[in-house]
Amino acid sequence: MKIVILGAGISGHTAAAFLKRKLGRHHEVTVISPSQYYQWIPSNIWVGVGKMSVDQVRFKLSKVYDRWGIIFKQAKAMTIHPEGDQEIKTGFVTIEYTSDGDSGKQERVPYDFLVNATGPKLNFAATPGLGPDKNSLSVCSCDHAIHTWEELQKSIALMKAGKKQRFLIGTGHPKATCQGAAFEYALNLAFEFKQRKLDHLADITWISNEYEVGDFGMGGAFIKRGGYITSTKVFTESVLAEHNIRWIKRAGITNVEPGIAQYELLDGTSSFVEFDFAMLIPAFAGQGLKAFSITEEDITSRLFAPSGFMLVDADYTPKPFEEWSIRDWPEKYQNPAFPNIYATGIAFAPPHSISKPMKSPNGTEIFPSPPRTGMPSGVIGKVVAQNISEIIQKGGSGHKHLANMGKMGAACIVSAGYSMTKGLGATMTVSPIVPDWEKYPEWGRDINATVGEIGVAGHWIKLFLHYMFLHKAKGYPFWWLLPE
Amino acid sequence: MAEKKISKAYRxxxxxxxxxxxxxxxxxxxxxxxxxxxxLNFKIMRMVVKGHS
Structure with missing residues (x-):
């Protein structure tokens, strides 16, 4: 059997690793990724403040795949042909190589099972003027994080010369997600300025599309703290206020010009904020893959939602927020039209957001898209690998392993300063990720499993996880025992 | 000249x-x-184990 995996991020790499481990030499596992590197994206925050080098957060995939016997093609997927064509009777993917020697060369790669783990397209174009090539910075990839650190050093030099600097950190689109990463970056900036005794010259503003800060795209959470059950709104506002970071919430950035970000608020009013340095997370979209039938008819809509993310076994029936249920969320991540195609990590189309949809009087939707990064991405990749390998080895079409985000917990360690003795990290856990209002009618989640703690222990955990997940991704001894 | 401190009150x-x-x-x-x-590691591990079906 031939299993092809598109993408080598957290989800795709996890799926490839477990598929090869379970299927061995008798089956062929191929990974197709436009980058030659695996990146541990959560640590890009530290690259962006100069605390880690790029080589500490990435490694070459070919070294690991050669050892494991996985075929690696450094290429980007262009089209999917689930029914094959006149020549190739199984499904196949057309790819275009991006590696130096073969750049531009195209190939058709046949498959028996396809795992789409392409991750998001960083859709900077959705916000005019946004992006590292234009007027703002990003930490969404290693290259972006290096560039951001270079720009930050210029701001630090100006501050050392006594010049005040305005920093704008947050979401760069009315429906962006990954608030957690931007929040970490804002806190790390505040910490670094304090360490350098430059904090009196830094004016940091947090701008977000959240209804309340602390929503993080998952409708916020509640934690037991100081004898109260407290919202993450209070927790997050407290952290921001402590670090002298002002915030603008319910804001959708609509345009970024040099030094100015224009935004619309949920109440319909528009305003702008000036900056010297802006790190803004873009909207995410699918990679824009096209699909064709055996007769070359465009069947993209059978595989992909209009957003470009892949349709899976979710309930996509439009319904109001009050009727949302965890049953809307997928469990198998299998495409309904083509059962040998799966989508994992950010590549699957969610049934709806987790945060309540909000619209301004002008019709602009301003609310976070659902996060599906990190832990859920890894878990979904593993579950899909387990199911495919069992179908291949034992036959049948059963899916013994399920991963519903309404049943799965997640830990999020928010770095708030890199130092073994003075650093800080906020450890947050939620269970489940998608609130289950039927099981937990009061808070939507298991209040005993939800944690929010700040301390240097959080930094140690984040650093420990950095080394642990890279150990796992590199396939070092006993990697398979480490959790996702 | 010392910079005037701006009050945070009502913000x-x-x-x-x-x-x-x-x-x-x-x-x-x-x-x-x-x-x-x-x-915290214990709490995270407990949740991770629960999260894998």
Missing amino acids: DEFYPPIPTKMTKYWRTNLIYQFFKFVK
Whole structure:
């Protein structure tokens, strides 16, 4: 059997690793990724403040795949042909190589099972003027994080010369997600300025599309703290206020010009904020893959939602927020039209957001898209690998392993300063990720499993996880025992 | 000339709870934080194990 995996991020790499481990030499596992590197994206925050080098957060995939016997093609997927064509009777993917020697060369790669783990397209174009090539910075990839650190050093030099600097950190689109990463970056900036005794010259503003800060795209959470059950709104506002970071919430950035970000608020009013340095997370979209039938008819809509993310076994029936249920969320991540195609990590189309949809009087939707990064991405990749390998080895079409985000917990360690003795990290856990209002009618989640703690222990955990997940991704001894 | 301090009163950032000196001390007390490290890792692991069906 031939299993092809598109993408080598957290989800795709996890799926490839477990598929090869379970299927061995008798089956062929191929990974197709436009980058030659695996990146541990959560640590890009530290690259962006100069605390880690790029080589500490990435490694070459070919070294690991050669050892494991996985075929690696450094290429980007262009089209999917689930029914094959006149020549190739199984499904196949057309790819275009991006590696130096073969750049531009195209190939058709046949498959028996396809795992789409392409991750998001960083859709900077959705916000005019946004992006590292234009007027703002990003930490969404290693290259972006290096560039951001270079720009930050210029701001630090100006501050050392006594010049005040305005920093704008947050979401760069009315429906962006990954608030957690931007929040970490804002806190790390505040910490670094304090360490350098430059904090009196830094004016940091947090701008977000959240209804309340602390929503993080998952409708916020509640934690037991100081004898109260407290919202993450209070927790997050407290952290921001402590670090002298002002915030603008319910804001959708609509345009970024040099030094100015224009935004619309949920109440319909528009305003702008000036900056010297802006790190803004873009909207995410699918990679824009096209699909064709055996007769070359465009069947993209059978595989992909209009957003470009892949349709899976979710309930996509439009319904109001009050009727949302965890049953809307997928469990198998299998495409309904083509059962040998799966989508994992950010590549699957969610049934709806987790945060309540909000619209301004002008019709602009301003609310976070659902996060599906990190832990859920890894878990979904593993579950899909387990199911495919069992179908291949034992036959049948059963899916013994399920991963519903309404049943799965997640830990999020928010770095708030890199130092073994003075650093800080906020450890947050939620269970489940998608609130289950039927099981937990009061808070939507298991209040005993939800944690929010700040301390240097959080930094140690984040650093420990950095080394642990890279150990796992590199396939070092006993990697398979480490959790996702 | 000294820069005039602008009051935060009535701004959003005026209202949230702010940690006391003692709270900040415990956040970086290495012995206390070591126990927190163990406890938090245990809580995370318990949830991770539950999350894998």
